[in-house]
Amino acid sequence: xxxxxxxxxxxxxxxxxxxxxxxxxxSGELIALLGPSGSGKTTLLRLIAGLETPxxxxxxFGDEDASLKSVQERNVGFVxxxxxxxxxxxxxxxxxxxxxVRPGANRPSKEEIRRRSSELLDFVQLSGLEKxxxxxxxxxxxxxxxxxxxMAIEPRVLLLDEPFGALDAKVRKELRxxxxxxxxxxxxxxxxVTHDQxxxxxxxxxxxxxxxxxxxxxxxxxxxxDRPNSPFVYSFIGESSSLDVSIxxxxxxxxxxxxxxxxxQADGKGVxxxxxxxxxxxxxxxxxxxxxxxxxRRVGATRRVELEIDGTESRVEIEIPADHPAKVGSPxxxxxxxxRVFGKSA
Ligand code: ADP
Ligand code: MG
Numbered sequence: 001x002x003x004x005x006x007x008x009x010x011x012x013x014x015x016x017x018x019x020x021x022x023x024x025x026x027s028g029e030l031i032a033l034l035g036p037s038g039s040g041k042t043t044l045l046r047l048i049a050g051l052e053t054p055x056x057x058x059x060x061f062g063d064e065d066a067s068l069k070s071v072q073e074r075n076v077g078f079v080x081x082x083x084x085x086x087x088x089x090x091x092x093x094x095x096x097x098x099x100x101v102r103p104g105a106n107r108p109s110k111e112e113i114r115r116r117s118s119e120l121l122d123f124v125q126l127s128g129l130e131k132x133x134x135x136x137x138x139x140x141x142x143x144x145x146x147x148x149x150x151m152a153i154e155p156r157v158l159l160l161d162e163p164f165g166a167l168d169a170k171v172r173k174e175l176r177x178x179x180x181x182x183x184x185x186x187x188x189x190x191x192x193v194t195h196d197q198x199x200x201x202x203x204x205x206x207x208x209x210x211x212x213x214x215x216x217x218x219x220x221x222x223x224x225x226d227r228p229n230s231p232f233v234y235s236f237i238g239e240s241s242s243l244d245v246s247i248x249x250x251x252x253x254x255x256x257x258x259x260x261x262x263x264x265q266a267d268g269k270g271v272x273x274x275x276x277x278x279x280x281x282x283x284x285x286x287x288x289x290x291x292x293x294x295x296x297r298r299v300g301a302t303r304r305v306e307l308e309i310d311g312t313e314s315r316v317e318i319e320i321p322a323d324h325p326a327k328v329g330s331p332x333x334x335x336x337x338x339x340r341v342f343g344k345s346a
């Protein structure tokens with residue numbers, strides 16, 4: 001384990017930006033902090049870097065309490081959303097900056113700094129641009145310089161705060177793949193902040209889903225997508241449909257109708273969540289979720305159908321094969337293949 005965040009709380013003027021956050025970051029892994037704006041991602045990153053101090057709780061680097069270490073001693077590499085390159089310095093001087101400002105004994109020679117900087121530029125595929133200034137680069141190139149600069153100090157942890165957030169969609173996608181390749185080569189322990197679920201799912205070994213200053217779920221991309229553990233994660237990652245239900249003696253009920261869905265949860269009201277594409281169409285209406293088609297449209301390879309559920313005013317969307325007729329006004333019945341019920345907070 002490389003970094004441990006343990007029971008951290010952070011308040012800004014009494015406003016709690018993080019509540020009781022705990023997270024272990026393993027050596028060599030690429031972890032994504034994913035959440036909407038304001039969920040506390042940047043604050044968590046800055047706490048790891050030592051740019052903020054926790055109100056409560058602790059950050060450890062290995063076994064050591066990081067509160068005893070300065071930002072420099074933590075040896076972290078940082079890349080921000082907005083290119084924080086030095087405008088008056090050439091590309092190669094930008095990359096070597098972190099080495100040049102090291103205290104005496106740890107500072108490599110001028111030649112050594114140049115050699116390492118140009119190696120890194122080669123690595124981020126920017127050879128030949130050494131003498132340019134940041135203003136003479138594209139946005140994507142600047143972020144690659146920023147990454148080379150962060151890696152030059154051979155950081156213990158690389159912290160990337162929405163590094164591609166300001167770039168257009170196509171460049172973002174390219175850089176996403178590129179970053180994954182770089183990571184596979186260098187195996188730097190990396191914490192990557194994004195509010196973009198596709199970016200997190202494609203890039204990360206593990207995804208940390210955050211909402212309102214709390215960690216909602218930590219898991220591999222498959223785990224958070226296939227087994228969301230809260231209504232928030234269900235709706236934030238991928239698409240979800242939901243219906244009000246109740247649990248009665250181990251069976252899920254829609255109104256008075258018992259569905260062919262078992263639950264081990266205690267009796268009471270709840271909300272059934274499932275993925276619109278993860279359903280099975282079934283004949284009959286007993287023990288099924290049945291309704292009337294109120295909208296039906298072909299979307300690429302599939303068909304999207306909106307149903308008004310029998311005996312309720314609820315509507316849900318499901319995805320079915322494109323060749324299904326699903327005419328407006330016709331009945332349709334289905335059951336979700338995977339689903340979860342979350343209790344309704346009383
Ligand atoms: P994110 O990066 O997920 O968008 P932040 O960590 O930047 O979220 O912010 C989390 C919450 O803490 C927000 O409500 C934000 O307004 C608040 N916050 C962050 N930094 C400060 C600060 N320096 N002073 C006051 N409030 C802050
Ligand atoms: Mg942020």
